[in-house]
Amino acid sequence: MFAYVIRRLVYGAVTLLALSMVVFWLLQKTGASPLDRLKLNPRIQPDYLASLTERYGLDKSGPEQYWIWLKRFVTPREASIGGLPSILAISAGVAYSVLASRFIKSRQFAVRIAKIGAGVLIWGFVLFTVWNRMNIVLDWGDSFRGDGPVFEDITLAAGASFRLGMTALFLAVMIGIPLGIYQATKQYSFFDQLGTTFSFVAFSTPIFIIGVFLQLGLGLYLERWTGVKLFYVAGMTSSSYESFTTLQRAGDILQHLALPAISIAAISLAGYSRFQRASMLEVLHSDYLRTAKAKGLPRRRVILKHALRNAMIPIVTLISLDIASIIGGAIITESIFGWPGVGRLYIDAINAVDYPAIMAVVMAIGAGIVVMNIVADILYGVLDPRVRYE
């Protein structure tokens, strides 16, 4: 297990390295120097250009420039994980994981869930502690658009993206999975057919169309026709947010969050419900479930206890793999709804061909996706005792 995690991490690092090389190489091959765009701006001084040339080694060959970039990219300017409390927390997390995987061998469902739950809690606490105390500043360069250090932009935007992504994920899971279960228990009913049709249509609809239609329908025209402003169509908070009371703030956030979150959630939700329905049907038609029914257990108990547990295993992987598509969907949704997240940062950087920003954001997004893929594989193994890592 441990070796497996390490191997996956190494592959992940190689993937990210390849990603950075591809994007860097593409940026080199555009036929224009990174500074050509800056030179068009009359307000930029020649000595600034010279300092940039020196800093990024722009007069050197491509591979050398890449090497300079890579060194700067991974070398932190300031780094501390926050002293003793963080170290203690991390050691506690590692100790729990090692002890739990070594000594808690029971394959009983309740024990597994308790083990995983405790692990999640402990590691959540560890991450919280470290996050609050650590201070890592990476030197990812300054934006060519004059927005200052890219690293700061990304850490700021990451919070906004996290808020949007988590809400979308929550919506998709909370609606999609019960929907799939209900559809499976009522197979071929009208509701089931309706659900299947809905998920098929949602699955075949590009996310930008969902976003635009929500924005126009629920955001703009709802207000225009009824006079009630339920949702905002752009931004994360109102301009007068600072003067609001706590309750008003919560409402304001929800009003801004609703539409982009729904548009990201809709497609994932469709996928989850379809998948959960299929996986539930498979379990419902299995022999052990027939046995459970034959024993005379109440239907509710059969479904909730015997069927659901096993039907939930594949969906966990699907959800963690889907994080990648939520991140991807967020890029498009954020640019539609003007959400100040990483996705919009990326689109802005790309529109301006802002070299340091493009490299930094693409690496940040890539890292998020790679890490989530690894988490998906590990979770799958933890939940399904049939999976063995070798």
Next chain:
Amino acid sequence: MEEFEGMAVEPVTQWQLFSTRLRRHRLAMVSGVILLLIGLIALAAPLFTCPNNEPECGRLLPHPTDQLAEPDGRLATTIAPRGDYPFGTDEVGRDVLSRVVHGGRASLIVGVVTGLMVAIMGSIVGAFAGYYPGAIDQGLMRFTDLILGLPLLPVAIVVGRLLPELTFVPEFMTSGPWGIAILLGSLLWGGLARIVRAEFLSLREKEFVEAARAAGANDRRIIFRHILPNAMSPIIVQTTLIVGAAIIIEAALSFLGFGVRPPTPTWGGMAAAGAGIAPRGLWWELAFSASALIITVLSVNFLGDGLRDALDPTQTIERK
């Protein structure tokens, strides 16, 4: 007809089984017909719409007799759907109907080219990885893992943005759908390669492969004539899924402005333009381009669903 214990038996071929099953899947058949129609219309588009006005495409309103005066006296270039412009005109007065028809060409090219590339590359990589264990398998699969690990949309966006400026890219690929199609084709084949490899791993051990080898067939013949035809079902189904995904991604790229560049009409680009004018009540460009896109992708996915049901040999023909 063959004789079997005195009875006339009609042998049923794989193909007959498949087409019987597919024909029972009514939705898939309807989708297939719709796709065929969309394809034909897109192919024939240059014949009956705006042959003189390319590349803008969409005949411009003859100025000014055809234009309607708005209440404030301005001449309207954007007119609502009416008899001679069934889908209305866009912001600069181009016929939305002919642009929607032409927009299908980009989606069609991306769907077909990406699908073909994925089918060919995925099959070949998967076949070799599955047939030759050891170094070839390891090498090819690590490469596949690498491609699968790349974040698809961010990479597609940055390549799409830089495509017109890349010096080593041939001219025809820089702004049209071809570049996007080839880009998506080279990013999306990983999943299929994994599936084909898994099929080969199990088929390679089957008796018919041994028989072929005993009969003196070489590796190439065994791979392409004996095993690959038996792995066709997952290849076809997965390729159909990829075609739908590719059309969606192309539309998303064009929507963001990083895909097929204007003035070439695409459904994604028209949706973006339509979304810009929709708040003023000019709904038609968005509505028609979005509908075209959804109907196409929906048809592809329904067809894929039908193909999956029809190609699955473990499935018995029964209807609930």
